[in-house]
Amino acid sequence: MTDCSKHSGADILMDPHRNHGVAFSQKERAELGLRGLLPPVPASSEQQVARMHEMLSRIELPIDKAMFLDSLHAHDESLFFRLLIERTEEYMPIVYTPTVGEVCQRFSHIFRYPRGLYISINDAGQVRELVENVPNEEVDVIVVTDGQRILGLGDQGLNGMGIPVGKLSLYTACAGIDPAKTLPVVIDVGTNNQEYLNDPLYLGLRHERITGERYAALIEEFVQEVRRRWPNVLIQFEDFGNHNAFELLHRYQEKILCFNDDIQGTAAVTLSGVYSALRIKKETLAEQRFLFLGAGEAATGIATLIVDALVDEGMDRAEAYKHCCLFDSKGLVTASRTGLAANKLPFAHDLDSADKFIDAVRLVRPTCIVGVAAQPGAFNSEVLREMAAINEHPMVFALSNPTSRAECDAETAYRETDGRALFASGSPFPPVDVCGKHFVPRQGNNCYVFPGLGLGAVFAKATWMPDGMFLTAARELAKLVSEEDLAQGSLYPSLGEVRAASVKIGAAVADYAYRHGLATADRPDDLEAAVAAFMYKPE
Known part of the structure; x- marks a missing residue:
C-alpha cells in the first residue's frame, strides 16, 4: 500500500495536468502520497508566480525565455497559465509573436517535450490509429497546420508545430479553453525549404511537399477521424499556403465547425x-x-x-x-x-x-x-x-x-x-x-479575437461559423477600446484585458449562434455569466 501511494505521488509530479508543485497543501500531500517529495512548506500561487517571474527576469534572450516557459508548461501547467494570465502583456510576445517565429525556425534543434499530434503523408490510411493514440478523452479545440506559410517566414515544414502549440496556449490564457481539451496538430507532407532538407537535425520528412489528390485525401482523412472521435471539436486551420487555405475554407466552412485564423x-x-x-x-x-x-x-x-x-x-x-x-x-x-x-x-x-x-x-x-x-x-x-x-x-x-x-x-x-x-x-x-x-x-x-471566437463557438456547440460571427467579434472588440486608449493612439485595449474581452466576444458569438439556429447546446438565462463560468481557471 505504501509503495503504491509513493508511486502515485511521483506520477502526479510528472503529470503537467495534475502537478501543482510546492502549491500542494499539507492535506493534499498526505492524501496523494507526496509527503517527502516536496519542500516541507507549501507556497501560495502568488509566491509561485513571483518565483517564476524572478527567474525569467534573469534571462536575456526571448528564445531562452520561451524555452524556460516551455519547460514550465511541460511540468506544471496550472502555474504556466497563471503566469501567462497574470502577466499577459509581458509573456504573450514570448509564447507567441514575435518569438514563436524563432521557435519554429529552431524547432528541430530545441525539441524536448512531445506535445500534440504528428501526422505525415506516410500515415495515409492509418490516421485513425494515430488519433486513437491521443490521450485526451475530450478535445474542444484543434489548431492544425501543414507548416507551409508560417507567419512571414515561409515554409517551415514540421517545424511549424510551434504555431499550434503557441496558439492553443493563448486559447487557454486568453479565453479559458481547458488545456486538457486542446490538441495541436502538424500535418507533415514534406517541405520545399532546402535548408531544412539539408539539416541533419530536422525532424520532418526529407522530401519536397506532396500536393494534389494525395494531399487532399490526407486532410480529409484527418478531418473525418478527429470528428469521429470528438464530434463537436472546433478545427482552426493555421498557416497553410494561400491556395490550400482558401480551398480548405471553401470545402469545410459550411460543413463542420472550423475557421481559418489567417483569413x-x-x-x-x-x-x-x-x-x-x-x-x-x-x-x-x-x-x-x-x-x-x-x-x-x-x-x-x-x-x-x-x-x-x-x-x-x-x-x-x-x-x-x-x-x-x-x-x-x-x-x-x-x-x-x-x-x-x-x-x-x-x-x-x-x-x-x-x-x-x-x-x-x-x-x-x-x-x-x-x-x-x-x-x-x-x-x-x-x-x-x-x-x-x-x-x-x-x-x-x-x-x-x-x-x-x-x-x-x-x-x-x-x-x-x-x-x-x-x-x-x-x-x-x-x-x-x-x-x-x-x-x-x-x-x-x-489573440484579441480568435480565442473569444472559439470560446463562443465551443460553448454554444455551434454547427459551423458563418462570416457574420467574425463581424460580430470585430464590433464587440471595438466597443472595449476606451477614450483613454484612443487619446494615446491605442486602437485596441491593453493585452492585460484580453481575457475579459474574450468573455464579451465569446458571449456575442454564442448569441449569434443561438439567434441564427446554429447552436446545439441549450441557451442559459444569463449568457455572459455562463460563458465566464465555463472558462478554465488555473487554480
Missing part, C-alpha cells in the same frame, strides 16, 4: 482596429478607401470582411468592393490583368496600372494602408509622407510579423506623419514620443 481572425481584429480609428477620425466606414500591400489570405480576408461590414451598413456589395484595392508582387490588381486567382477577382477594378506601391498610393488615394505581405520597410518615408498629405489622420496598419517582417515600425509611422498616423502593427512596439505627443501603439493581434 478570418486577422480580418476581424483588423476591422476592429479600423472601427476604433474611425472614432478618432469621426468618419464612417463608407468614407474609407483601403489599399493592401499583399493579396493573399490576410489581405483578401480583411478586405472581404470590410465589404461585409459595408453591406451590413447598407451599401450595395458591388459598390463596397470598390473601397478595397490590392497590390501584389506584380503591382496593383486591376481589371485589365489576366490570370488572377479567384480570391483577387472581386477586387480587380478599372484602374490604371501601378508597378510601385507609392504609385498605387497616389492613384488610389487610400485613407488606410494595410501591410500583410511581409515586406520589411515597405511603408517607407515616401509612402508615409504621401499618406499624410492625403489624410489628416492616415491609418497605417503594418501587420506582418514577426517584427523583422514589419512594413514599418511605430516610431517611423508617427515621425513621418507628424504624429498624425493611426497605427496598428502585427508585432509589439514600445511607446513613442513624437511631436510633443505620447503614443502607445498596440498590436492588431489575433
Whole structure:
C-alpha cells in the first residue's frame, strides 16, 4: 500500500495536468502520497508566480525565455497559465509573436517535450490509429497546420508545430479553453525549404511537399477521424499556403465547425482596429478607401470582411468592393490583368496600372494602408509622407510579423506623419514620443479575437461559423477600446484585458449562434455569466 501511494505521488509530479508543485497543501500531500517529495512548506500561487517571474527576469534572450516557459508548461501547467494570465502583456510576445517565429525556425534543434499530434503523408490510411493514440478523452479545440506559410517566414515544414502549440496556449490564457481539451496538430507532407532538407537535425520528412489528390485525401482523412472521435471539436486551420487555405475554407466552412485564423481572425481584429480609428477620425466606414500591400489570405480576408461590414451598413456589395484595392508582387490588381486567382477577382477594378506601391498610393488615394505581405520597410518615408498629405489622420496598419517582417515600425509611422498616423502593427512596439505627443501603439493581434471566437463557438456547440460571427467579434472588440486608449493612439485595449474581452466576444458569438439556429447546446438565462463560468481557471 505504501509503495503504491509513493508511486502515485511521483506520477502526479510528472503529470503537467495534475502537478501543482510546492502549491500542494499539507492535506493534499498526505492524501496523494507526496509527503517527502516536496519542500516541507507549501507556497501560495502568488509566491509561485513571483518565483517564476524572478527567474525569467534573469534571462536575456526571448528564445531562452520561451524555452524556460516551455519547460514550465511541460511540468506544471496550472502555474504556466497563471503566469501567462497574470502577466499577459509581458509573456504573450514570448509564447507567441514575435518569438514563436524563432521557435519554429529552431524547432528541430530545441525539441524536448512531445506535445500534440504528428501526422505525415506516410500515415495515409492509418490516421485513425494515430488519433486513437491521443490521450485526451475530450478535445474542444484543434489548431492544425501543414507548416507551409508560417507567419512571414515561409515554409517551415514540421517545424511549424510551434504555431499550434503557441496558439492553443493563448486559447487557454486568453479565453479559458481547458488545456486538457486542446490538441495541436502538424500535418507533415514534406517541405520545399532546402535548408531544412539539408539539416541533419530536422525532424520532418526529407522530401519536397506532396500536393494534389494525395494531399487532399490526407486532410480529409484527418478531418473525418478527429470528428469521429470528438464530434463537436472546433478545427482552426493555421498557416497553410494561400491556395490550400482558401480551398480548405471553401470545402469545410459550411460543413463542420472550423475557421481559418489567417483569413478570418486577422480580418476581424483588423476591422476592429479600423472601427476604433474611425472614432478618432469621426468618419464612417463608407468614407474609407483601403489599399493592401499583399493579396493573399490576410489581405483578401480583411478586405472581404470590410465589404461585409459595408453591406451590413447598407451599401450595395458591388459598390463596397470598390473601397478595397490590392497590390501584389506584380503591382496593383486591376481589371485589365489576366490570370488572377479567384480570391483577387472581386477586387480587380478599372484602374490604371501601378508597378510601385507609392504609385498605387497616389492613384488610389487610400485613407488606410494595410501591410500583410511581409515586406520589411515597405511603408517607407515616401509612402508615409504621401499618406499624410492625403489624410489628416492616415491609418497605417503594418501587420506582418514577426517584427523583422514589419512594413514599418511605430516610431517611423508617427515621425513621418507628424504624429498624425493611426497605427496598428502585427508585432509589439514600445511607446513613442513624437511631436510633443505620447503614443502607445498596440498590436492588431489575433489573440484579441480568435480565442473569444472559439470560446463562443465551443460553448454554444455551434454547427459551423458563418462570416457574420467574425463581424460580430470585430464590433464587440471595438466597443472595449476606451477614450483613454484612443487619446494615446491605442486602437485596441491593453493585452492585460484580453481575457475579459474574450468573455464579451465569446458571449456575442454564442448569441449569434443561438439567434441564427446554429447552436446545439441549450441557451442559459444569463449568457455572459455562463460563458465566464465555463472558462478554465488555473487554480
